[in-house]
Amino acid sequence: MPSTQSAQPLNTDTERPLSEPSIAFIGAGNMASSIIGGLVESGHSPDAICAADPSPESLERLRRSLRRTAPVRTSTDNATAVSGADVVILAVKPQVMSQVLEGIAGPVAEAGALVISIAAGITIDSMRARLGDSTAIVRCMPNTPALLGCGASALFANARVDAAQRGHAETILGAVGIVEWVPTEAALDAITALSGSGPAYFFLFMEAMIEAGCELGLERETATAMARQTALGAARMAIEGDADLVELRRRVTSPGGTTQAAIESFESDGLRDTVKRAMQAAANRAVEMARDMG
Ligand SMILES: NC(=O)C1=CN([C@@H]2O[C@H](COP(=O)(O)OP(=O)(O)OC[C@H]3O[C@@H](n4cnc5c(N)ncnc54)[C@H](O)[C@@H]3O)[C@@H](O)[C@H]2O)C=CC1
Numbered sequence: 001m002p003s004t005q006s007a008q009p010l011n012t013d014t015e016r017p018l019s020e021p022s023i024a025f026i027g028a029g030n031m032a033s034s035i036i037g038g039l040v041e042s043g044h045s046p047d048a049i050c051a052a053d054p055s056p057e058s059l060e061r062l063r064r065s066l067r068r069t070a071p072v073r074t075s076t077d078n079a080t081a082v083s084g085a086d087v088v089i090l091a092v093k094p095q096v097m098s099q100v101l102e103g104i105a106g107p108v109a110e111a112g113a114l115v116i117s118i119a120a121g122i123t124i125d126s127m128r129a130r131l132g133d134s135t136a137i138v139r140c141m142p143n144t145p146a147l148l149g150c151g152a153s154a155l156f157a158n159a160r161v162d163a164a165q166r167g168h169a170e171t172i173l174g175a176v177g178i179v180e181w182v183p184t185e186a187a188l189d190a191i192t193a194l195s196g197s198g199p200a201y202f203f204l205f206m207e208a209m210i211e212a213g214c215e216l217g218l219e220r221e222t223a224t225a226m227a228r229q230t231a232l233g234a235a236r237m238a239i240e241g242d243a244d245l246v247e248l249r250r251r252v253t254s255p256g257g258t259t260q261a262a263i264e265s266f267e268s269d270g271l272r273d274t275v276k277r278a279m280q281a282a283a284n285r286a287v288e289m290a291r292d293m294g
């Protein structure tokens with residue numbers, strides 16, 4: 001039988017590859033749990049991951065979500081988790097970010113860690129002001145489908161981030177979906193409005209379709225099953241199909257048929273403008289949240 005030993009050199013203290021960064025998650029809620037789950041399933045050593053959260057309930061939910069794999073390390077103290085980490089992932093709500101950064105600035109500087117923030121609307125400048133000018137920072141906007149490994153994350157790095165650290169950021173977020181680097185930090189506000197908040201738009205559209213289906217006389221259970229499967233099928237065709245979105249739509253739309261009647265109704269009701277206004281509102285809110293943080 002061939003040996004299954006890792007080809008990479010190992011850190012003899014921990015038996016994990018030297019190239020594998022140790023990662024501290026600050027906040028162990030929904031997004032952190034998704035990313036940790038993806039990392040562990042893609043082969044990252046659980047003992048190279050520590051999650052800190054003051055809420056024992058959050059830590060317990062994280063442990064339960066990882067019940068099929070070896071447990072990650074946990075702590076109720078952020079500074080303890082950060083100590084010695086190569087990468088620190090900030091996965092707390094924007095409202096507590098200021099207090100969190102002040103508590104970990106010392107250990108982050110000491111470890112020379114890369115900081116990756118997934119918080120909406122928290123700028124690199126505001127983090128740098130609390131962590132120090134020399135801190136390597138990546139701002140990331142992921143989304144909740146990360147939970148199923150089909151997330152979409154956009155990344156922007158400050159000038160302190162080196163090539164190896166960019167690689168770490170890509171590997172970590174790549175464990176739960178696709179990753180795109182954006183050329184400016186401002187582009188992240190647009191990304192937040194598109195893919196960060198986007199899953200909720202599709203859920204809302206599906207809710208509206210289910211309600212309309214019920215009004216047309218369907219049982220709710222039937223309407224729900226058909227709407228869900230239609231969303232899945234459309235998403236898969238958009239990604240895996242052989243044509244662009246306009247062509248895929250054209251193929252459903254028989255001239256003078258039912259789809260044309262519906263599309264004309266959407267267009268005359270201003271669906272495209274409705275979407276533009278909603279996404280503008282989301283992007284504006286991201287900018288406001290950044291201003292509130294200062
Ligand atoms: N939910 C979403 O769709 C997305 C969320 N985000 C961002 O991800 C971040 C986290 O969001 P969720 O995971 O949804 O929130 P969540 O509420 O599920 O998790 C936040 C966790 O932070 C913990 N926490 C509170 N104070 C803390 C402190 N001082 N130190 C350490 N942990 C603390 C809470 O106990 C909680 O477990 C937010 O900044 C949000 O803007 C980004 C993209 C999508």
Ligand SMILES: O=C(O)[C@@H]1CCC=N1
Pocket residue numbers: 120192196197
């Ligand atoms: O609603 C929010 O503020 C966060 C950011 C993107 C998705 N959820």
